[in-house]
Each structure stands twice: as structure tokens, then as C-alpha cells.
Amino acid sequence: MDSNLDHIQLPELNLPHFEPQLQEKDGRMWVFDALRKKHLVLTPEEWVRQHWINFLITQLKFPKGLLALEKGLIYNSLVKRTDLVVWDKDGKPYLLIECKAPKVKLTQKTIEQACMYHKELKTPFLVISNGLQHICLSFNSFTEKFTQEKCFPEPPV
Template sequence: MNMIDSEIQLPNLNLPEIQPQLKKQDGKLFIYDFHRKRDLILTPEEWVRQHWISFLLVQLNYPKGLLSLEKGMKYNQLQKRTDVLVFDQSGSPYLIIECKAPQISINQKTLEQACLYHSTLKSKFLILSNGMKHVSLRWIAEENRFEQLKSFPEAPI
């Protein structure tokens, strides 16, 4: 566990460590989002999302300009937001990452939520993650189904 002060404990995740810029203001903890260039309230889900952003950009060499965070979309008149959306070089959705807090299990409900986003955006890949467990899926359009992968998708070319 990373200790910020006696009140806040951030779990070590099953992702490469990050060096976050954290600050406390008005009793709330904030994390600086280098991609959006602003401070965000640090929630357990945001902790996971920031690790994924770093992993995509640093370890997997995804181009920064292809990432979109908390992108709004409509599904059946409801306003929804993807946690992380990556586009390919032609601007088509390539990867959706659905982040959950570390204490939330990756289950059928999580998959169904991510599939709602996929049904609208038609991405080639989908990752479900709570920072501890990750499920990486590839969409097989001809068979109208997902296939589970043993690794994460490479950066779009």
C-alpha cells in the first residue's frame, strides 16, 4: 500500500507503478492527470485509470494523441462515459478500457456495461480491469463474439 497520510491508503496494483503528483486540498486528495493536464479528485477508480494511462503510453507505446478519457456517448437516451477510449490512426475506436475500483470484482455486470459501450463504438478490443485483475478481449465481428486474449493489444499502427 502507498501511504499518503494516515487517512489515505492506495493499493499497489497489478500494473507498473506510477509516480503520481498528489495533493490534498480542502480535505480531498487530488491526482494530477498528465494527459488532461489538470487535477482530479482521487477515487479508487481514478487510481486504476491513471495506472492504465501510464501503462498504455509508457510501456505499450500508445500514441498520446489517440487516447480519449471519459468520452461521453449516448446509449438509449442515457448519457454514458467510457473510462479510456483509444482510437486507431484512422480515427476508429480501437480499444475501450473499463476501469473499476480495486475492491470491485470483474464480473458479468462489468462485462455487460463494457459491451454496451462496445455496441455503440464498435472497438476492436475491450479491457476490463480493477487494477488487480484484467480481462483482455478481442472482438471477432464475423462470429459476433469476443475472444479472451492472454495479453494486451499492441498499440494501433
């Protein structure tokens, strides 16, 4: 990080450490998003999302081209945006990741919100994360039920 950014307190997350490109502009912190190839305002939620992107690509070996950010979908006639969707090689949604700020507790309400997005996309896997705690669920489309998993899903084949 740049030396002038040392005063910024960014929480250590329960995800592999990486050094995102940060810059200060107009009194705000910005982070470079390698997927969208542009700088975004660094919010606590964005800090978590950027760590997830890095983790998926560098550690879990998901192909970068299969990741999409803030995909729009309509739920109860409201336009909503998912945080991170991973597609399989056939172009079907595979993994939905809902990112929260580290201060946000993962409660039943948080899980229910992520499940609303899931109803539209019907991904086999759903992860809800505040960067410190992660809940990974697999979805059985026949029983329409979620099961909590101990491991993150492998990249789609």
C-alpha cells in the same frame, strides 16, 4: 509523493508502479491527469485509470495523442461515459478500457456493462480492469463475438 500524503492508503495494483502527482486540497486527495492536464479528485476508479494511462504510454508505447478519457456516448437514450478509449491513426476507436475500483469484483454483470459501451464504439479490443484483475477481449465484427486474450493489444499501426 509528498510527505503529508504518507497517511493515504492507495492499493498496489497489478499494473506497473508509477508515482502520480498527488496533492491534498480541501480535505480531498487529487491526482494530476497528464492527458487532461488538470487535477482530478482521486477516487479508487481514478487510481486505476491513471495507472492504465501510464501503462499504455510508458510500457505499451501507445501514442499519448490517441488516448481519450470519458468519451460521452448515448446508450438506450442515456448519456454514458467511457473510462478510456484509444483511437487508431485513422480516428477509429481501437481499444476501450473500462476501469473499476479495486474492491469491485469483475463479474459477468461488470463485463456486460462494458459490452454495452462496446456496442456503440465497436472497438477491436475491450479491457475491463479493477487494477488487480484484467480481462482483455478481442471482438470479431463478422461473428459479433468476443474472445478472451492472454496479452494486451499492441498500439494500432
